[in-house]
Amino acid sequence: MKRILTWTLAIAAQISSPVAAADISVNSTLLKIIETVEVPAQQAGALDKVNVREGTIVDRGELLAHIADKEMELELVAKKAEHAIAQREAENDVNIRFSKKSLEVSQAELQRALDAIANFPNAVTQTELDRLRLLAEKNRLEIEQSSEQQEIAKLTANLKEAEAAITGERLAKHKIVAPIEGMVVHVFRREGEWVDIADPVVKIVRIDRLRAEGFVRSDEAAIGLQDRAATVRVSLPGSDPLVVPGKVIFVDPEVDPVNGDVRVWVEIDNADLKLRPGLRVEMSISTDEMADDAKTPAAAEVSVEK
Structure with a gap:
């Protein structure tokens, strides 16, 4: 006869189920900007070309402006x-070859x-022998x-190459x-204006x-939030709420003495550029890993009596 098999199986299912x-x-x-760069001029001169304006989307390495460089x-x-x-002087060995030939002739004559x-x-005087x-x-x-001289010419060629x-x-x-x-958000100098070294020309935000x-x-910050998955929910006018996954990048080690809160950063992708810095959003950090840590892998023992 079986005794309370259903009850023991229910206990086993409860133990094995996640919390x-x-x-x-x-x-x-x-939402805030991660990178902001004011691109400076690295040479002094007059701007002969400005290729961007406010609102232009630029790629890394794209030409923004150009300083007149005819003299350079x-x-x-x-x-x-x-x-x-x-x-050419370094590769010229005519003098060496001529000197070697002259040495051959003088040695033969000697x-x-x-x-x-x-x-x-007495065929050759001592003076003539000394001369030879x-x-x-x-x-x-x-x-x-x-x-x-050829080695010096090679060094000179290297110097000219470096110059x-x-x-x-x-x-x-x-x-x-x-x-x-x-995106270019500000153009500080226009075409024809003079810029000095370190003068900002264009401001770009990522x-x-x-x-x-x-x-x-x-x-909550004390339980190890670094690198945890997060979700950002944004309510956009005229469309369904946008849900964007992210990851905790930074947890501030300092606690606010007034309210006891800790600042956290989560980075998210904005490839379609629907999100704008300054928006108020809802955000949550996943606790799945913490729930997994809380699980107990104990196995329930099922007994059957006959």
């Missing part, structure tokens, strides 16, 4: 020509004189001198490019990714 836990509600949540272009041409000349003396002791030896030594030193590269970098700084993706910032209770 429901409510998500943490985040108070006073506001001519300087770069001159530097490249100087480098080409120095390179050897003939020595052979003549071996056969006829000096000439051979001179040609040998000329080879060393020509080799040294051309520096000029090229300075020329590139006449182009003002976007350091991030985003809007494809936003930060939802709000507050939770200090006891």
